[in-house]
Amino acid sequence: MLPPPTPVDEPRRLQALRSLCLLDTPAHERFDRIVRAASHLFRVPIALVSLVDEDRQWFKARQGLDALQTPRDVSFCGHAILSSGSFVVPDALLDPRFHDNPLVVGAPFVRFYAGHPLRAADGSRVGTLCLIDHQPRDFTDADRGALADMAGWAEVELNALNEREARTALEQQERFFEVSVDMLCIAAMDGTFLRLSRAWSRTLGFTEEALYSTSLVDLALEEDRAATALNLARAREGAPVLQFEHRARCADGSWRWLQWNAVPDAEEGLLYAVARDITQARALEEERQRVERMKNEFISTVSHELRTPLTSIRGSLGLLSGGIAGPLGAEVAHMVGIAYRNSERLLRLINDILDLEKMESGRLDLCMAATEVAPLLAQALQAHQGYAAEYGVHLEVKVDAPDARARVDEDRFNQVLANLLSNAIKFSPQGERVTLSLTREDGTLRVEVADHGPGIPESFQPRVFQKFAQADASDTRKRPGTGLGLSIAHGLVARMGGTLRFVTRAGEGTRFSFDLPECTPTPPGPGA
Structure with a gap:
């Protein structure tokens, strides 16, 4: 970690900062409004107006963010005030100045930072308007320009709105x-537009005069007006914040989907908002959902049609293997055995597909009951010994x-353990062990398969729980x-x-685990 250097004009800068008489003063809506607007405009979880004092x-x-202050020697803003333009860190973990910074490796877990310096009336850079995200991200030239403009707004408030700064x-x-x-846009609480950017005319085709003569509600399609109101x-x-979508009329008779993020100001009776045209994005999402539904319906139909004859074939092969038609020759018995095992594999695949389809359509019914968990683990282990x-x-x-108990569906709980155990067995080297464990932690039960x-390869980890996802998807993969x-x-x-999760280390193994609330024993009734 590299602490920020001290600016060459530090004495003058500190004097200008203290002359603002803002340090350690209560929160004020005029500044709070700025960070709320910045957070929603740039879609970041954290936005701050920061003043850089001598040591904080x-x-x-x-x-x-809950913290009122942080030390200056670990601050990002201490670096940001060194230049006149925006200071941007796309990924703090990849930046040698910050990769081991306590604000990066610990709360608030800064991965992305963008800060633009705020100047006092004499030009001294006394603080920043900054944006923080927990994920790395890019920051375009347009974003830099927008941040600089918002910082200008903050500077006006910082310098008590004197005439020059206001202009x-x-x-x-x-x-x-x-x-x-x-x-x-800036609108009144009844939806009347008071200030609009030019993007409204470009998107909807109306003149500015026509837009100012209507309102947010009137602009919506008739069937969306009640929800908008x-x-x-x-x-x-x-x-405190409004997020909603509606369809808006266009000058040519068409309509566009608008997504709103708005911050009301009760004191002034105003609504500060940004609307995005998401028409194309919604169309793409609806098409994706339509294709997904068609695929799922096709898979479900085919699976249902296959299961009945396949069950019959599997049963017949099982009877033949059992000798119902008399002894089979060695070669015939071998071939019947192969067919029987493959029919079982196909039936398991079909059942898996149907289970997925039921889960995604919300038709999978579970019979939940308070159940002792340890016996279920013992059964699962015994079933997988072969x-x-x-x-x-x-x-x-x-x-x-x-003696721990949890509310589970026994059959489905066994299905979860079967999937985790079979997966662990397949990927374990010969002679190694797979451990199934049950522990109690703070009123919850943890089930783990190690x-x-x-x-798990790092490149595959984000897709572990996706359908049909396999680390080795080639036709020559070694593990079925x-x-x-x-x-x-x-x-x-x-x-x-519960939530199924995993921890993995290359060359050391993988642990899948999930927590379930423990059922407390029911106290005996009177006379028991």
Whole structure:
């Protein structure tokens, strides 16, 4: 970590900062409004007006952060005040100045930072308007320009709105409203437009005069007006943020989908908002959903049609293997055995597909009941002993809470364990062990399956729970599977009130685990 250097004009800068008389003063709506607007405009969880004192950065306004201040020697803003333009860190973990910074490796977990310096009346850079995200991201030249314009707004407030600063802020606001590709507006609480950016005319085709003569509600399609008016009513009732969508009329008779992010100001009776045209994005999403529905319906139909004859074929092959038609020759018995095993594999695949289809359509019914968990683990381990023997893998169970109970569907719980155990066995080297464990932690029960295999490749980790996802999807892969097991297990655990997760290390193995609320024993009734 590299602490920020001290500016060459530090004495003058500190004097200018203290002359503002803002340090350690209560929050003020004029600054809070700025950080709320910045957070929503740039879609970041944290936005701050920060003042850099001698040994700290103190936050005059905060959105998304509880801390009032942080030390200056770990601050990003201490670096930002060294230059006249925006200071941007796309990914702090990749920046040698910040990769081990306590604000990066710990709360608030800064990954992206963009700060523009704020100047006092004499030009001293006394603080910043800054944006923080927990994910790395790009920051375009247009974003830099927008941040600089918003920083100009903050500077006006910082310097008590004297005439010169107010004129500068007005010019910057005008430029901001003119060049923004988003549809910016300031409206009254009844939806009357008071200020609109030029993007409104470009998007909807109306002249500015026509737009100012209508309102947000009147602009919506008739079937969307009631919902739009309801959102405005929420603003009047004190809702801190509004997020909604509606269809808006265009001058040529067509309509566009608009997505709104708005911040009401109850004191002034105003609504500060940005609307984005999401018509194309919605059309693409609707088409994707339509294709997904068609695919799921096709898979479901085919699976249902296949299961009945396949069940019959599997049963017939099982009878033949059992000798119902008399002894079979060695070669015939071998071929019948292969056919029987493959029919079982196909039937499992079809059942998996149908389970997924039921989960996604909300038609999967679970029979939840308070159940002792330890016996279910023992059953799962016993059921997989033969499979583990084929791979030369040893199974073990560790139970630290033998009498613990949880509300589960026994069959589906066993299905989750079967998927996790079979996966762990397949990817364990010969002679290694797979451990199934049950522990109790703060009123919850943790079920874990741990192996000592190669671990999950980093490139595949984001797709572990996706349907048909496999780290090795080639036709020559060594380990069989459809890529459905973990997706099904993830969905079933969620339906039973838990979250399936994993921890993996290359060359050391993988641990899949999930937590379930423990059922407290029911006290005996009177006379029991």
